[in-house]
Amino acid sequence: MKINPKRRKIAYFSMEIGLNEKMHTYSGGLGILAGDTLKSAADLEIPMVAVTLLNRYGYFKQELTHDGQQIEHPDPWPVEEFLTKEDVKVSVRIEGRSVRVTAWRYDVVGVTGYVVPVYFLDTYLEENSEYDRKLTDYLYGGDQKYRLCQEVVLGIGGVRILRALGYDEIETFHMNEGHSALLTFELIDEELRKTSSSMILESHLKAVREKCVFTTHTPVPAGHDKFPLELVRKVIGPRDELFSLPQVVYDNTLNMTYLALNMSRYINGVAKKHGEVSKLMFAGYDISSITNGVHAQTWVSEPFQELFDKYIPMWRTDNFSLRYALSIPNEEIWNAHMKCKKTLLEYVKTQTGVEMNEEVLTIGFARRATAYKRADLLLYNLERLKEISSKDGKIQVIYAGKAHPKDEGGKQLIKKIFTAIQELKSHVPMVYLPNYDMKVAKMMVSGVDIWLNTPQPPLEASGTSGMKASLNGVPNFSVLDGWWIEGCIEGITGWAIGDFSENASSEQHAKSLYEKLEKTIIPLYYQHRDQFIQMMKYAIAINGSFFNTHRMVQEYVINAYFHKES
Incomplete structure (x- = not known):
């Protein structure tokens, strides 16, 4: 054209x-x-x-x-x-x-x-x-x-x-x-x-x-x-009429954000x-x-695209119409989800050799590996995690994410998760998928049962992976920061970890995470499946219909x- x-x-x-x-x-x-x-x-x-x-x-x-x-x-x-x-x-x-x-x-x-x-x-x-x-x-x-x-x-x-x-x-x-x-x-x-x-x-x-x-x-x-003025002059040239402007240079530094x-x-x-x-x-x-x-058509998985085409034919041009997901029969929502889950678990097996059970509650976490995103919060107390999985209902976890090449803290975080994977091996199956990209992301946000996000408030500007999960009927389980403050309706679209306090410690957040997992999420998933599927539909109808790039x-x-x- x-x-x-x-x-x-x-x-x-x-x-x-x-x-x-x-x-x-x-x-x-x-x-x-x-x-x-x-x-x-x-x-x-x-x-x-x-x-x-x-x-x-x-x-x-x-x-x-x-x-x-x-x-x-x-x-x-x-x-x-x-x-x-x-x-x-x-x-x-x-x-x-x-x-x-x-x-x-x-x-x-x-x-x-x-x-x-x-x-x-x-x-x-x-x-x-x-x-x-x-x-x-x-x-x-x-x-x-x-x-x-x-x-x-x-x-x-x-x-x-x-x-x-x-x-x-x-x-x-x-x-x-x-x-x-x-x-x-x-x-x-x-x-x-x-x-x-x-x-x-x-x-x-x-x-x-x-x-x-x-x-x-x-x-x-x-x-x-931020760039020192000496470097800026060397690279850009002697533009004193520009560099003397307070709007451009402050304290001998060119700060691109302030510019x-x-x-x-x-x-x-x-x-x-x-x-x-x-x-x-x-x-x-x-x-x-x-x-x-997020762009709905890009991130909705094939099984859910087929489902939306059947029940909400205008969803691609009018994302707000996804609110009609509430009328889709539970059985069809679950069948579409299980197709996504099987695809993800087959990919997990090819990449890691680990065979996961599609009947087990599967938690997904995929973010850039850096300290403030706290990928290890779920692993704060391994004994507690083992106890929850053995007594209350089995769980399995899929991680992914790259650390910036110069972020040593992020790289150590990945190693820490690998150590936990070995320690939890016989209690909580856990894998870390390599080379997280758009393809892996689409499989994960549609194939897990719960999307976990645990940033240190208020350092999460927005976050969009949880929005992609919502479009695929996957409820979020997240710290109240970024977009989740707007998207969380407790027990309807997902669950909050902790409250609105920005001073909460990792210990407090971990305690909230374990309690909600043990007393609310696991029982709902295993014992009240229809209610869980209803939450999946709310995730699509309330969050998916709003948190999209069309709006x-x-x-x-x-x-x-x-x-x-x-």
Whole structure:
């Protein structure tokens, strides 16, 4: 389909975008959310175009040794099989060099056939130096300089690519996290050229702010890119007229989050609670919230797609109609779930050699392996866990998740789980699936019976894996943080671990987890199956119908994209 660039009004920038499990251009939640956003934009025919980087070697492929040591491998993928190379090249200045950038296109096709084009920026060109050719190779790879160079390519190069392709009438530039905030530099330069000015005036900054929207995703300080001014000057060049602006540099540091905050007309967090936390983190900024969602058609498993097609034929175009899941017969819900469970347990056996019982209550936990997500909370008291499984009803557990290559704490967490797996072997069957990706995620969120999430509040910005579980009728069992504060109706859509206290210790959360598992969840699953299935239907009807990117994108359209201060 031929795209008319003049009709595109929104440009969506994200360091990572996950569109297909065979395209290794994502690391986790941020990238998957970006991909889901674009799929819903295509379904809803939103006049959008997207820009990201072409990571030829992906994030990394995870190998786990017998004792849980994570080994990272390059994860190449066949670019030409999925993307079409555009006949376009632009230049960006990096360390005084002219670095050439080209683009590859991927068309996200919506349910009506409407296309949202995604442009993957690529520096692997003959005319570039060996170092510059590799700038777009790895997602979140290399040192600070490599990351800053990537962000020059994404932000400055991204705007230039769009202009070269004819996208001259973009009204809104949406920065999905701060990685792309350097696009504001290019927009400032465009304003300077328009007014034939060499001095940056408040009118130029205002004009740029009117074009920019920023979504912040993390309350964890490590998630915000910061670069020393000395490095910035070396990479970007002597732009004192920019670097002297308080909106750009503070305390000799270029903080990409603050740059995006200062240069945006609309700022939002990704859940109501995260919006509140962000206001405290970034005092003085007007921060709204738009709660994340997931793309229903992508994450609903095949058995449930067939079920929804039968009973709710309009669900793909109108996700809110999933509320009618309450009328689907219990037996058909359970049969669809058991198909998903069998698929998952067969995959577990091929990957780990462990044969799990499909009749046993199966708990799933799959997150990025990092300290605050507390993957080990379930393992806080192994003796208690053994006792629960032997006396109250059998349980089995499936883990998955990658640790960032530089996150030693996250890597130790995986090893700790592997140690627990051995200790619990004869009491609680437990596995850790390697190389968690979109394919494994879809099997897990639909194939387990309970979705567990145990972050340390208030560090979970939103979380989306539990939303995917809800769409497949899997109730959540989670600490009250992120989206779950909005989605939890106790005993209806799932269960809370602990209460709203942000000061609760891991010991207190573990105690709540064990008590609820022992006295509420296990009895319900084994002794009151019809009530459990009713909860599955509520998970779909209440949470699945709301926590989706169709609703989320509509909120962006109303509140952010086409809404300006009068």
